[in-house]
Amino acid sequence: xxxxxxxxxxxxxxxxxxxxxxxxxxxxxxxxxxxxxxxxxxxxxxxxxxxxxxxxxxxxxxxxxxxxxxxxxxxxxxxxxxxxxxxxxxxxxxxxxxxxxxxxxxxxxxxxxxxxxxxxxxxxxxxxxxxxxxxxxxxxxxxxxxxxxxxxxxxxxxxxxxxxxxxxxxxxxxxxxxxxxxxxxxxxxxxxxxxxxxxxxxxxxxxxxxxxxxxxxxxxxxxxxxxxxxxxxxxxxxxxxxxxxxxxxxxxxxxxxxxxxxxxxxxxxxxxxxxxxxxxxxxxxxxx
Numbered sequence: 001x002x003x004x005x006x007x008x009x010x011x012x013x014x015x016x017x018x019x020x021x022x023x024x025x026x027x028x029x030x031x032x033x034x035x036x037x038x039x040x041x042x043x044x045x046x047x048x049x050x051x052x053x054x055x056x057x058x059x060x061x062x063x064x065x066x067x068x069x070x071x072x073x074x075x076x077x078x079x080x081x082x083x084x085x086x087x088x089x090x091x092x093x094x095x096x097x098x099x100x101x102x103x104x105x106x107x108x109x110x111x112x113x114x115x116x117x118x119x120x121x122x123x124x125x126x127x128x129x130x131x132x133x134x135x136x137x138x139x140x141x142x143x144x145x146x147x148x149x150x151x152x153x154x155x156x157x158x159x160x161x162x163x164x165x166x167x168x169x170x171x172x173x174x175x176x177x178x179x180x181x182x183x184x185x186x187x188x189x190x191x192x193x194x195x196x197x198x199x200x201x202x203x204x205x206x207x208x209x210x211x212x213x214x215x216x217x218x219x220x221x222x223x224x225x226x227x228x229x230x231x232x233x234x235x236x237x238x239x240x241x242x243x244x245x246x247x248x249x250x251x252x253x254x255x256x257x258x259x260x261x262x263x264x265x266x267x268x269x270x271x272x273x274x275x276x277x278x279x280x281x282x283x284x285x286x287x288x
Contacts, residue, residue, distance in 0.1 A: 007032055007059055007060050007063065009030065009052040009056070012030040012031055012032045012052075012059075012071075013028065013030055013079075014028070014029050014030065014031050015027070015028055015029075015079070016029065016100055016103045016104070017103070018096060018099030018100055018102075018103055019099065020095050020096070020098050020099030020102070021095045021099075022095075023075070023092075023095055023096060023099060025075060025080070025081035025083065025096075026080065026081045027072060027073065027075070027080045027081070027096060027099070027100055028050075028073040028078050028079035028080045029051065029070055029071060029072045029073060029100060030051055030052050030059075030069075030070070030071040031068070031069075031070055031104075032059050032060075032063050032068070032069045033062070033063035033066075033067055033068045033069050034068055035063075035065075035066040035067040035068045036066075036068075037066075037067055037068070037109075037110065037133065037286075038067065038068045038069075038070060038106050038108075038109040038110070039062055039067045039068070039069050039070070039109065039110045039111075039112060039286070040069075040070045040071075040072060040097065040101075040109045040110070040111050040112070041054070041055045041058070041059075041069065041070070041071045041072075041112045041113075041114075041117070042072060042074065042093065042097070042111065042112070042113040042114070042116075042117030042118075042120050042121055043055070043071070043072075043073070043074065043077065043114060043115075043116070043117050044114045044115030044116045044117055044139070044140070044268075045077075045089075045115060045116035045159070045207075045217075046115075046159055046162075046174070046178075047159070047162050047163050047166060047171075047193075047197045047203075047204060047207075048193045048194065048195075048196035048197035049077055049078070049196075050071075050073050050077060050078035050079075050196060051071025051072055051073050051078065052071055052078075053192070053193065053196065054071075054114055054117075054269075054271070054272075055071055055112075055114075055271060057271065057272055057275035057279075058112075058271050058275065058278065058279055058282075059071070061279040061280075061283060062279070062282070062283065065283045065286075065287070067110075067286070070100075070104070070106075070109070072096070072097060072100055074093045074096060074116070074117075074120070075092065075093070075096050076203050076206055076207065076210075077203060078196070078200075080096075082200075082202045082203055082206050083206060084206045084209045084210050084213065085210040085213075085214070085217060086210065086213040086214050087214060088123070088217070088218070088219050089116065089119075089120075089210070089217040089218060090116075090119040090120050090122070090123040090143075090217075090218050090219060090221075091123045091127070091219075093116070093117075093119075093120035093123070093124075094120055094123035094124035094127055094128075097120065097124050098124070098127075098128060098131070101131065107131065108130070108131050108132065108133055109131065109132070109133060110132075110133040110134045110135070110136070110286055111124065111125065111132055111133075111134075111135050111136070112136040112138075112271075112282065113135075113136070113137055113138070113140060113141070114138045114139055114140065114269075114270075114271060115138070115139045115140040115242065115243060115268065116140060116218065117140065118137040118138060118139060118140025118141040119140050119141060119142065119143060119218045119221075121135060121137060121141070122135075122137070122141050122142060122221050122225075122228070123221070125228055125230055126221065126224055126227060126228065129227075129228075129229060129230070132230045133230065133286075134230055134231045134232070134233070134285065134286055135228070135230045135231070135232040135233070136232070136233045136234075136235065136282055136285065136286075137232065137233070137234050137235070137251060138234075138235040138236065138270045138271060139235075139236065139237065139240055139242065139243045139268045139269075139270065140218075140243055140247070141221070141234065141247070141248075141251045142219075142220055142221040142222050142225065142247065142250060142251065142254075143216065143218035143219050143220045143221070144220035144222055144247075144250075146244045146246050146247065147246070148244060148246050149244040149246070153241060153242055153243070153244065154177055154241050154242075155174070155177050155178060155240075155241045155242030155243075155268060156242055158170070158173055158174040158177060159174055159242070160211065161173075161174075162174050162197075163204050163207050163208050163211075164208060166194075166197045166198060166201075166204055168190065168194055171190060171193060171194055171197070172190060175190070175193075177241045177242075177267070178241075178242065178267055178268050178269060179266075179267040179268070179269050179272070179273050180237065180239045180265045180266050180267045180273060181265070181273075184273070222250055222254060225250075225251065225254025225255050226254060226255070226256060228255045228256070229256070229257070230257070231257045231258075231285075231288075232251070232255045232257060232258040232259075233258075233259055233261065233281070233282070233285045234248050234251045234252060234255075234258060234259070234260045234261070235260075235261050235262075235263070235270050235271075235278065235281070236248040236260065236261075236262050236263070236266075236270065237262075237263050237266030237267045237268060237269070237270050237273065238262055238263065238264050238265070238266060239264075239265065239266060239267050240266070240267055240268045241267060241268065242267075242268040243268065245262065248260060248262070261281060263277070263278075
């Protein structure tokens, strides 16, 4: 991609057909930059989420630092094909990512995963360790119950309610606990997210069907965290009301080569709420 290509969603938008394992589907992804090393970003599971919606504040700094940046819309989100997940969603997304990297002829990549994307990045790392450079996990990485916070958490309850009733009122209720300071959320952001949701009602309906088929979409990788050889950066918001901070402490305890950075006055969206600091933190980590 030339330096003149604008870093916009439309300007970086691509489609790929993948055939990997039992998956045969079309994936949407954004592709920016042309560095020798590739960074793949994996988004969370919120209604209307896409790679670009989750990481648009983080792409340009990584491209400027010399990386090729890939944002994958997971199966069942964005412009990727719909799917019902009856097993592990983490492993399903890992399989999709393997298919995409093979199509793009990328032998190894650094992975950045937010929430569901963190779970998926860990699943991919455990299955294909030779394909992973470094690992960055925010607000996710393993499932399992918190011993300190009622489960499902406040945020997850609101997220599931939004899937069942996708209204602007329910969206604002969820987003109010998604970030530390809801005043930072604009009406334009709400409307864009609502439009993403309503444009793909099949994705909303399939997510509900998936939960009915298997309420535990994201398995507990806790017993296997010691197998991760990749250098790992865990980033958390102290006020995360979706995935509590003790999950981040479990990752810190379980992964051998790991460090933890906690942002105060931060919810579940560290890469958006503290974008500048997050971008510097990640660029420094990847360049070491």
